Amino acid sequence: MSSITDSYKANPMKPNLIIPLDFDNVHDVPESHRWTISTEDPVVDPATCSLPLVDLSDPNSTSLKRQACEKWGAFQMINHGIPLNVFEEVEIQTRRLFTLPTQQKLSALRSPDSVTGYGMPHIQTFYPKLMWTEGFQLIGYPMKDATKLWPNQPDQQTNFCDAMEKYQKEMKAFTEKLFGMLLGSLGLTLEDVHWYNSAEGFSKHIAVLSLNSYPVCPDPSHAMGIAPHTDTSLITVLYQSGTTGLQVLQDGVGWVPVTPIAGALVVNLGDLMHMVSNGLSKSILHRAFANNSNHRVSVAYFFGPPSGSEISPLAKLIDHDHPPEFNPVTWKEFLETKTKHFLKAIELLRNKGAAKSSE
Ligand SMILES: O=C(O)CCC(=O)C(=O)O
Numbered sequence: 001m002s003s004i005t006d007s008y009k010a011n012p013m014k015p016n017l018i019i020p021l022d023f024d025n026v027h028d029v030p031e032s033h034r035w036t037i038s039t040e041d042p043v044v045d046p047a048t049c050s051l052p053l054v055d056l057s058d059p060n061s062t063s064l065k066r067q068a069c070e071k072w073g074a075f076q077m078i079n080h081g082i083p084l085n086v087f088e089e090v091e092i093q094t095r096r097l098f099t100l101p102t103q104q105k106l107s108a109l110r111s112p113d114s115v116t117g118y119g120m121p122h123i124q125t126f127y128p129k130l131m132w133t134e135g136f137q138l139i140g141y142p143m144k145d146a147t148k149l150w151p152n153q154p155d156q157q158t159n160f161c162d163a164m165e166k167y168q169k170e171m172k173a174f175t176e177k178l179f180g181m182l183l184g185s186l187g188l189t190l191e192d193v194h195w196y197n198s199a200e201g202f203s204k205h206i207a208v209l210s211l212n213s214y215p216v217c218p219d220p221s222h223a224m225g226i227a228p229h230t231d232t233s234l235i236t237v238l239y240q241s242g243t244t245g246l247q248v249l250q251d252g253v254g255w256v257p258v259t260p261i262a263g264a265l266v267v268n269l270g271d272l273m274h275m276v277s278n279g280l281s282k283s284i285l286h287r288a289f290a291n292n293s294n295h296r297v298s299v300a301y302f303f304g305p306p307s308g309s310e311i312s313p314l315a316k317l318i319d320h321d322h323p324p325e326f327n328p329v330t331w332k333e334f335l336e337t338k339t340k341h342f343l344k345a346i347e348l349l350r351n352k353g354a355a356k357s358s359e
C-alpha cells in the first residue's frame, strides 16, 4: 500500500481539481463542466453490438472468455456466485454517503498525494473540462473517514465500514478466482505467475475500492461523467447499480453502451493484464455518463498484484515468434508512469526491440 501512495506523491493532483462540483447548488451545467462530446467515434445502438456475456457457471465458457479478453478487454458476467444482498448493502451505503451535504463530504476530502478519501478521480488532471462526478476511494476498513463523514452517528460509521469490508472480502476471494480463470482461458495457470508464487499467493495483493457517483445532470449530452480512460489494474470488477451510462470503445465500431443486466457484473481488463499477457488481453478504453433522471452510482474494485512485484510478460507466452512486447516494470513504477503520462504510459513501456524483431 505504501508504495502505491508513493506513486501518487511523485505526481500530486492540483488541489483545486480534487474538489467536486457543489451538486446541491447547481441547476445548469456550468461552463467549467460543459463538454463538446466528439462524434468521431459514434455511440452504437446496443441492440446491434454488445459486450460478451459470460456465464461463469458454464464449463464451456473458456473460449468466450478468451475472445472477450482479446477482442474486447471487457465482458459482463452472470452466475458469479456472490449473494445479491452484498451489492444491495454496498449500494445503500454508497448512496447514503453521496447524499450527504456537500460540506460533510468535503470533510473527508482526499489529500493531493493520497489514494483514499472523497474527491475527483485522478484522471481529471488530463482533461481540460471538469467531469460530472464525485468519488470516494478506500482500502480496508475506512473508519477514519467514516468518523469525519458521520461525526455524530457511530452506528452509521460502523454500518458503512462493515458493508465496505464485507464487499472487499467478497471481491478479494472472487477476483483471485477470476484471475485464475482468465489466465486459464489464455492457456496459463496461477503457477505461471511469479509474484503469485513468491508472495504467499494473493495475500499481499493490492486492491482499491472506488465508489463513484454521477448526480442527476440537467444536460447530460454536454457533460462527461468519467472521461475515457483505461484502468491501471490487472482486472476491475464493476457493479453499475442497474443504471445506464457506461460505454466501452470497440475499435472500428464506436462507443458501445454496456446495458445493465440484473445480477450481472462488468469486468474490465486493465493495463497490467495487457502487459502480463504480452498484449493478448486488451486494456479497454471506457467512459461513463450521468443521466437526467437517476442518480447513478457504481462500485469498482481494482485488483492488482503486490505493489513491489515486477510486471512483465509471462515467460510462458514468450518464444522466438513472440518476443516480450513490454519492458519489465514494478507496479509502483507503472503507476508513476500512468499518473504522469496517462494513456501514453503503455506505449512508453513498449519494448521497441521486440517491435523491430517481429517486423
Ligand atoms: O461508473 C462506471 O461505470 C465506470 C467507473 C470507472 O470506469 C472507474 O471507476 O474506473
Ligand SMILES: [Fe+2]
Pocket (backbone or CB within 6 Å): 229, 230, 231, 268, 286
Ligand atoms: Fe475505469
